[in-house]
Amino acid sequence: MTQLDAAFAALSDPTRRAILARLAQGEATVQDLARPFPISQPAISRHLKVLEDAGLIETRIDGTSRPRRLNPEAVAQLWDWLGQYRALWEARYARLDDVLADLQQKDQP
Amino acid sequence: MTAPQTSPPLKLVTDGDTRIIVTRHLAAPPALVFRAHTEADLIRRWMLGPDGWTMPVCHSDPRPGGTFRFEWSNGAGHSFHATGEYLEVTPTRIVHVERMFLPDPTPDNHVETRFDPAAGGTLLTMTMTLQSAEDRAAILASGMSDGLEVSYARLETILEGA
Numbered sequence: 001m002t003q004l005d006a007a008f009a010a011l012s013d014p015t016r017r018a019i020l021a022r023l024a025q026g027e028a029t030v031q032d033l034a035r036p037f038p039i040s041q042p043a044i045s046r047h048l049k050v051l052e053d054a055g056l057i058e059t060r061i062d063g064t065s066r067p068r069r070l071n072p073e074a075v076a077q078l079w080d081w082l083g084q085y086r087a088l089w090e091a092r093y094a095r096l097d098d099v100l101a102d103l104q105q106k107d108q109p
Numbered sequence: 110m111t112a113p114q115t116s117p118p119l120k121l122v123t124d125g126d127t128r129i130i131v132t133r134h135l136a137a138p139p140a141l142v143f144r145a146h147t148e149a150d151l152i153r154r155w156m157l158g159p160d161g162w163t164m165p166v167c168h169s170d171p172r173p174g175g176t177f178r179f180e181w182s183n184g185a186g187h188s189f190h191a192t193g194e195y196l197e198v199t200p201t202r203i204v205h206v207e208r209m210f211l212p213d214p215t216p217d218n219h220v221e222t223r224f225d226p227a228a229g230g231t232l233l234t235m236t237m238t239l240q241s242a243e244d245r246a247a248i249l250a251s252g253m254s255d256g257l258e259v260s261y262a263r264l265e266t267i268l269e270g271a
Binding site: 004005008009011012013081082085086089090092093095096097098099100101103104 | 126155157233242249
């Protein structure tokens, strides 16, 4: 659960969400990632560290280059988790369907 | 994974840092859906916990400033409860604040529930707003301890029975 808390906390920042959106299109270096943002490269690096600590992205070592990429497993886990909360509500509303059908039947003469 | 054929799909999305939005179509008019959300004897029939759990205590005083209290029990000594206050109650919109006690209280959850007429029934939109991203994560986590595995099992039962 700690990792999920960290993941959701990491996602609470718009710059970090934008970085993830960019990485969803493919891996990128810090320089690539910093380009669209009006903030310094060290600031981007700090955001990348938060995302990496939360397990959402990983660093590939390619000679002297350190491209970042999404950790597909972590992103899938996040989705699964939301899916479970969704299942709770779907189960409740399936039961509400029954209650409403019952009420409507009783309303009929 | 395929969507259940028996009921229209539910949509759950996170919005910004602090919101969770659930939408679901229901095959009954908004006035009836409103009743099912405000009258205690109706609430206790659907807003249940895991299989085998019931809601022995269900108080609802649906008017601005009125409070509610839901208590769930598994009949074997385990229980948890939720309390809250209604801030706004109209036939198409309920706004309330709630917290669950598991037994530690969850962060205050500000909930707007809308009942909009839609083809043959009601489009229900529930917008939950938490104070922070961390609080939202805690609420999502509390949903899991609310018996999600059994919810899956119940969903399967519903599908089998179709």
